[in-house]
Amino acid sequence: MKHYLGDVLLLITAVVWGSGFVVTAIALEHLTAYQVMAGRFVLATLILCVLFHRKLRTLTRSVLWKGAVLGSILFVAFALQTVGLEYTTPSKNAFITAVNVVIVPVIAYLVFKRRIDRHETLGSVLALAGIGFMSLQGSMTVNLGDFLTLLCAVGFAFDIFYTNLFVKKEDALSLTIVQFATASVLSVGAVLVLGEVPATLTGAAIWPIVYLAVFSTTIAYVCQNIAFRYTTPTKAAVILSLESFFGTAMSVLFLHEVLTGRMVLGAVLILAAILIAELKPSLKLKPRIRPEH
Template sequence: MKQHIGVLMLMVTAVVWGSGFVVTDIGLDYLNAYQLMAGRFILAAILLIILFGYKFKKITKRVIWKGAILGAILYTGFVLQTVGLEYTTPSKNAFLTAVNVLVVPLIAYAVYKRKVDRFEVIGAVTALIGIALLSLQSSFTMNIGDILTLLCAVAFAFDIFYTNKFVQNEDAILLTIIQFISAAVISALFVLVRGDIPTSIESIGTGGLFSIVYLAVFSTIVAYLFQNIAFKYTSATQGAIILSMESFFGMVFSVVFLHEVLTGRMVIGAALILAAIIFSEVKPTFGKRQPKLLKPD
């Protein structure tokens, strides 16, 4: 039952993150990537402290260093993705970010010698092909935006992997609070060093404010709380495959709000992603053994 709840929470996260592509695109019309990230993480950290500040009674040095690591990884991934989006197309950005689906089991193998489940590999490859059909619109040529987005995919893969590992024996909400405080501090330092502090609310604009609030409340607080709690009950690779659905939902929001034309290739890509998720979910019924969660440290 708990595993099903975890899957549902990850699906909600994928929906929210899918909408985040549209909102981020709006925000970049008013703010640069560093300002947008700083506003997002600072507001998210403040709201989390207000809502769950009582959990600081349980704080330990172990939670602090784990949360700090996750915050640094998280900020790195989002900045690389957002800056990359300024130099490449949204379709390439979404596809290259989705490479994290394949990177997660490779990290598990390289760092902890965890055997790569053949169903995880098949599901990940299938999801990646689906994302390619769903998102890749133009010719696949590399530029600085593509390279930054590939690096972002690696960062997100590490975030998924270590979040799954750390939450096994820590309070997921407290870990999330420290994660976002860490990301907020790093993002604020970057804005200060760059001299990008907005001079007034008017300079941010209504669209910029909307983007910051939406990304902070929904794409950050709600989505990451759900993800971090859900990872107590799902494997890192299974979680990565489910979260790859953000590309599908990104397509849906683009069609609804940006009036993007839905093509046959996009439909096939979405179907492949769904097939990958189903394949990942039913594997215990015909696999030799159910994959185990990562062992807590």
């Protein structure tokens, strides 16, 4: 049952993050990248502190430094992604970010010499190909936004890997609170240093921030960090790659984008990758049948 709990929570995260690309693009029409980040992380931190205030009394030194590490990684990854979105399209931003599906098992190999098995390799490659078919609709040229987004993919891969590692020994909610608080301090600091403190905020600028803070940040990351107790980093990355699928689906539903054959093929490849990741344990348990001669 716990196995499926992790999968369901990661699926919820993927759905919410899929919508986040559209909402972030809307927010950037009214605010700068660091203003968007500061707003979403500060509000998300306040929400968590109100809902789980008892966790603040039990923060240990271990949780503080691990949460600070995760928060710093999160800030860098989101900064690269959000600034990158100012110079590239949401579809290319989503695709390149999803390269973390391939990077996570590589990090596991480099840090712990964990072997990359054929199921993880096949699942990662299929997911990456599927995201490419769904998201890359325009030019394949690499511009500044694409390069920044590629760097952000590395950051998110490290975030997935180390979050999965830390929640095995620490309370997931406590880690999330410290993680968001750290990202908030860094984001607000960036706004102050760059002199981007807004004089006024319109409703058109506020509602995307509220959505990103409540859903894409608070709910999604709480679900993700709890789910990491019950899954592996590579499997989590593959399931989370569905955010591109849901992002495209929501664009079709709400922005009336045309559903193309490439999008359908991408969806099929991503679902195949999820099935491979899901069925891997059962495949290993099945006894090999000797062929009859």
